[in-house]
Amino acid sequence: PIIFWLAVWQMASMLDGSGVLLCGPLDALLALCRLSCTQAFWSSICFSTLRIVAGVVGGYLIAAVLAAASWHARAVRTLLQPALLVIKSTPVACVVVILLIWTGAANVSVITVLLLVVPAIYFALCTGLDNMDASRRELFEVFGMRGQRRFFALIWPAVLPYLEAASSTVLGMSWKAGIAAELIGVPTGSIGERIYQAKLLLETPDLFAWTF
Numbered sequence: 001p002i003i004f005w006l007a008v009w010q011m012a013s014m015l016d017g018s019g020v021l022l023c024g025p026l027d028a029l030l031a032l033c034r035l036s037c038t039q040a041f042w043s044s045i046c047f048s049t050l051r052i053v054a055g056v057v058g059g060y061l062i063a064a065v066l067a068a069a070s071w072h073a074r075a076v077r078t079l080l081q082p083a084l085l086v087i088k089s090t091p092v093a094c095v096v097v098i099l100l101i102w103t104g105a106a107n108v109s110v111i112t113v114l115l116l117v118v119p120a121i122y123f124a125l126c127t128g129l130d131n132m133d134a135s136r137r138e139l140f141e142v143f144g145m146r147g148q149r150r151f152f153a154l155i156w157p158a159v160l161p162y163l164e165a166a167s168s169t170v171l172g173m174s175w176k177a178g179i180a181a182e183l184i185g186v187p188t189g190s191i192g193e194r195i196y197q198a199k200l201l202l203e204t205p206d207l208f209a210w211t212f
Helices: 002-016 025-036 039-072 074-089 092-103 108-130 134-142 147-185 191-200 204-211
Strands: none
Touching (some): 025 204, 039 108, 092 108, 092 147, 108 147, 147 191, 191 204
């Protein structure tokens, strides 16, 4: 199937002929090889990857803390609900533009990814905690189990399926949102900046190489 779709890609690029609207797979591969020999290529990858990963890790930590607070205090959940729903439903482009006004372009991808991750993971953790087996929870209370043993034997198994389901979507969306934020903000030295430059100069092979 991979060979089939590469052939379709090549034929589509041959129909274009100009190489501007669509380059072939070989052209994209050659562009990738050329770019990968430069220090700027790897510097841009490190720049964007570190910021996106920082946003993901920060989002998971904040979501975990908020979910734990909401589980112990119903008032906290009531207060957080509308704010997190607003963050979750706001388009990424709008968030990026607001963040550019507030923080500038350098770290816009970090905050954008963080704001994407927090609501999704928070609601997943809350659902897992709400669906925890009540009888097992009472059993742990009777025997006075606390700390790590309670977490790994009771809480973690309850939230893990919901966390895995949310993560399968969130991790992919985080990368997409981070690069989209860079395309809008165009921070110097980022993957988003390189993609934007390739688009301006109509360097389609470079555009496909950076996308890959």
